[in-house]
Amino acid sequence: MKAAVYNKFGPPEVVKIVEVEKPVPKSNEVLIKIRASTVTTVDSIFRNGKNLFARLAVGITKPKNKIQGSEFSGVIEEIGDKVTKFNVGDHVFGPADDNFGCHAEYKCLNEEHTILTKPDNLSLIDCAAVPSGALTAVPFLRDGAKLTSSSKHPKRIVIIGASGSVGTYAVQIAKYYGAHVTGVCSAKNIELVKSIGADEVIDYTKDDFTNNGKSYDVVFDTIGKNPYNQCKNSLSENGIYLTAYITWSILFQMLFTTKIFKSRRKAMILFTGLRKSSEKTADLKFIKELIESNKIKPVIDKKYPLEQITDAHKYVDTGHKKGNVIITLG
Known part of the structure; x- marks a missing residue:
């Protein structure tokens, strides 16, 4: 073959x-x-x-x-x-x-x-x-960001790399969970990210969301573009920074914010690829249902x-x- x-x-x-x-x-x-x-x-x-x-x-x-x-x-x-x-x-x-x-x-x-x-x-x-993008986005948003469709107060989430594989699924799944989504991407992808449900889109080549004076409940960096230290002041009091890109820096920040100092603002990474097959299967069934009900694509x-x-x-x-x-x- x-x-x-x-x-x-x-x-x-x-x-x-x-x-x-x-x-x-x-x-x-x-x-x-x-x-x-x-x-x-x-x-x-x-x-x-x-x-x-x-x-x-x-x-x-x-x-x-x-x-x-x-x-x-x-x-x-x-x-x-x-x-x-x-x-x-x-x-x-x-x-x-x-x-x-x-x-x-x-x-x-x-x-x-x-x-x-x-x-x-x-x-x-x-x-x-x-499979790859959606099976990454779901646990980050559901388990890491604690998004839920039954929440009475929609969370405000920033998705960095919103036009990528993980990012495009993250935008759609966050919207399914009722979040207010701000996508970050380049100018040429703004219309794409809007078309899949983002409430706001920021062109990172012109504007820096960390300097806009707004606070967010979740920052999900899907591409390792903006480190925790750059984003932490944009997090709400109990905000969570998530990244799918592993570095020594994020490992130390996760340790300090969740284990040592137990900060209200937390940095987290999830090793979604290491989950059991049974967990991945349950999530892929959920994703398949969302696709068949035209919630995501x-x-x-x-x-x-x-x-x-x-x-x-x-x-x-x-x-x-x-x-x-x-x-x-x-």
Whole structure:
């Protein structure tokens, strides 16, 4: 089978299309013919190897898992003899397991992994743009920011990187929970962020929300753009700063504000990828329901065939993608 493989860290050109052995499902596994995946900012970070925390996750001197791809959509082609939850021909989507591997024509997964049949109102290709961003946004907003649709007093939330993969889902999910959403993005993406529900949008190239005199209950930095120390004076008395971008700084700030000094204003990071499959499955079911009820939708910027995955990496490396970049297979 064809797969996009990288054997060393570096620029997009380290990713090569090669022939690798097609996997064979074990008795409790399903074999999925991948129809689509994505190239995410995390894929880019893992590939270039410049981030220390990324190296700790994927390999110190070289990549441990040579095939990237953190989410998929596809068709079940074969099932093991003990599989009971799925049938051959099911159209499914979900996040990858700890080995990634979705930038390939086939992937085996345990049937207990987070795999769902696709939403009725979304194409199989577009489903690939759902799991990673949405499964990050939901726990950050529900568990970290404590957003709830039953709140009598809507929280005011700033979403930094509102036009990205996590950001576009965060805007929509925060609105579902009844929050007043201020999105932060570049000028060219203002209309996009407004179209998915943001109440206000700030062009970060012209205005700095930390200097506008307003206070917010939550600041969610999806891209590691604005550190806690820059944002803390914009937080309300019991405000929460959340970030999806791990640094030594945020780890220390989280320790100081939640454990040592127990400040009313808190800095937090959630390791959403480390949750149990059962938790991810419950959240993906919730996300699927939101999609089928037209409460949220994936934002898709570009689509590339697997053979052009190097170009997809180059585009993601610019830092200007809107929503998701899809890779198609077959």
